[in-house]
Amino acid sequence: MTAIAGPAGTVGPSPGARYWYRSLHEYADMTARAPGGREGSSAEPARFTRFDGPARHPLPAPARTLGPLASAFGPAHLRAAGPPPAGAADRASVSALLHYSCGVLRTEFGPTARWPYHRPAPSARCFAPVEAYYWTPGDEGLPAGVHAYDPAHHALVPLNPGDHRALLGAALGADLDGAVGVLILSTVFWRTAFRYGGYAYRLCAQETGLVAGSAMMAAGALGLSAHLHHQFLDGVLERLVGAPRPQESIAAVLPLYPRREGAARPLRRLAAAHTERAVAARVPAPARRAAPAADSLGSLEALTGMDAAARLSTTGAIFRLPAGQEGRPRGEFPYGGGAELGDCLRRRSSGSPAFNPVPRPVPLDAVLRVLGPVLDPWVSDAVPDGAAPPVTAHLWAVNVGGLDGGVYRWGPGGLDRTGPGSAALAAMEAANVNYRAVGGVVFLSGPRAVAQEVFGDRSYRVLHQEAGVAAQRVCVLGAAEGLAARIHNGYAAGPLARALRLRPGHEPLFQIALAVPGPDERYLMPVPTSSVPARVEAA
Structure with missing residues (x-):
């Protein structure tokens, strides 16, 4: 501390x-x-901010399509x-x-x-x-x-x-x-x-x-x-x-x-x-x-x-983490660039409130397409120019077709097995996630100790936001593969860090369960993208 x-x-x-x-x-x-x-x-706060007084400038109906999912990432995918x-x-x-x-x-x-x-x-x-x-x-x-x-x-x-x-x-x-x-x-x-x-x-x-x-x-x-x-x-x-x-x-x-x-x-x-x-x-x-x-x-x-x-x-108190964080694996990995980004964002799903997916194997190629660009660099004031984000990714393979069960680290060599999955399962505390039915779980961690030295008390938000960028990539790339992606903080951080064999001073920040979504009593209806009136008065 x-x-x-x-x-x-x-x-x-x-x-x-x-x-x-x-x-x-x-x-x-x-x-x-x-x-x-x-x-x-009745105690729930309003989910939308109310703005009194000024008239709004209506925006045109948003485009239904944004372009290929590959265009959302760095120049390497252009x-x-x-x-x-x-x-x-x-x-x-x-x-x-x-x-x-x-x-x-x-x-x-x-x-x-x-x-x-x-x-x-x-x-x-x-x-x-x-x-x-x-x-x-x-x-x-x-x-x-x-x-x-x-x-x-x-x-x-x-x-x-x-x-x-x-x-x-x-x-x-x-x-x-x-x-x-x-x-x-x-x-x-x-x-x-x-x-x-x-x-x-x-x-x-x-x-x-x-x-x-x-x-x-x-x-x-x-x-x-x-x-x-x-x-x-x-x-x-x-x-x-x-x-x-x-x-x-x-x-x-x-x-x-x-x-x-x-x-x-x-x-x-x-x-x-x-x-x-x-x-x-x-x-x-x-x-x-x-x-x-x-x-x-x-x-x-x-x-x-x-x-x-x-x-x-x-x-004058703005700093950056030292270089040296590892990025995506070297070489070419499968990448689902044919998916459409707008469609993937609309289809992105966290699954049902009780995450009980279909216990169906997730193909290894699909997992590689999800993980492929997750750690591609983005421009951030937290790291040197061109450096990878300060995020480490692990996969707990539960039911991945073509891959032995266990914990893997996503690094320069691709998926490197680091241990059995039993230790990761023992660290899970989410009662509303059926881990035995998921395809796999992605864990994102960050260098807490180094970040505290560099950013002080702002380190918490910096690392969680950096990991959040990578987590959203996992969720959207998962949608491209027809997978639900459930983010849940229900884990024991200490035992999980040991199961992932994190270096001292590193902390697990996200867990994201990936699986084929199961039946759900809810119906999620798309919001139509119609034009708004020329002038919308304050609500």
Whole structure:
């Protein structure tokens, strides 16, 4: 644990170190102490933010197709996918980007339907705490400025007009020259915390990464390259969009650039450091927003304390992990580039509430197509340019045709067997997942100890978001193979780390069960992509 000096001169673990340990090794106790609110009850928070006052700018109906799934990844796959479309941020591409990042893709009906709105990325009980804001320099009738995305009406709500490129760059400590737009993701904690309490911080960090992963894939298919920023001046961006603290916190920022056929545009740092106090003084007040509803977030010290400890007040404190992380295997592996990305995002499924899939073998070729590009590099401020993400992938093969059962590490040599599957099964604590019927389980882990040294208390969100990008790739690539992908945190982190033979200081961050989906009493109906009226008044 990272030690800090206490008020009386004592030394103890930092808020981040405490949360790292509690959320991974004592998560059952954390959730047992949570409020335990039920979805559908009168206490459940609204799943959509209400914006009063300004008229919305309706977006055109999002495209039904985005292009080959292969086009969603890095330049190495462009040959299989064909050349990407010309990168631009016109209304059509903004519509598709936001819809396939945070939009409502399906609604749920049936006798056991409890989670009505399904998004492109998995969400714990479909609470969808991630909000999206979009900055545009102005194009095709969209005025320059920062807008909130209203997924219920598929429209943009103007919040802060003007060309804020320099201000956003100062907040990120990055040169945004050439950016055609900036996607800002935030989390509204109480949507998840009303049930999960302080443990919601982990769920929100994971979901931010999942949503960012979806946005990066959609951007790639649209001919754009998204840079993932975990480090920025929190207070500056909160003021820019009018996010109320502590109810809402900026979580990640993704500037968008036209995609190049060669190497991706590198992330360019500004030479001078900027402080929150100096930059915030330049931020104009945004349009009035509805006051946040009363909640009990203030009583959740584990969550609010963790969020407060992770804030940055100067871009001089922006760092990167050392190089050396391993990426995808060398050589050519099968890759399902013929699938269509928009279709895969709509078909992505977490399975039924009780994950009891069909006990059918999953072909090894399908598993290799899922794992193939999962660790392909993306541009991130957490790692050096061109480096692989700080994520390690393992497969627990339960019923994979053509592969002996056991635990495998996905690395330069492909799938390398590291041990039997019995130890992994002993670490599982998810009563609502039938592990004996799944094809396999993908585990994603990260270097917690090194990240704490580099990022301090912000390391928690950085690693969970980086792993979340890879996890969303697993989910969408699984959909291309007709597989449901169930993310579940029900595992004992210590025993699982030993079963996976993780290096000291590494922690398992995600488990994703892959299987042929079984019967379900629910019916998930696609949301039609019809045009919206020319003007939509505030709800």
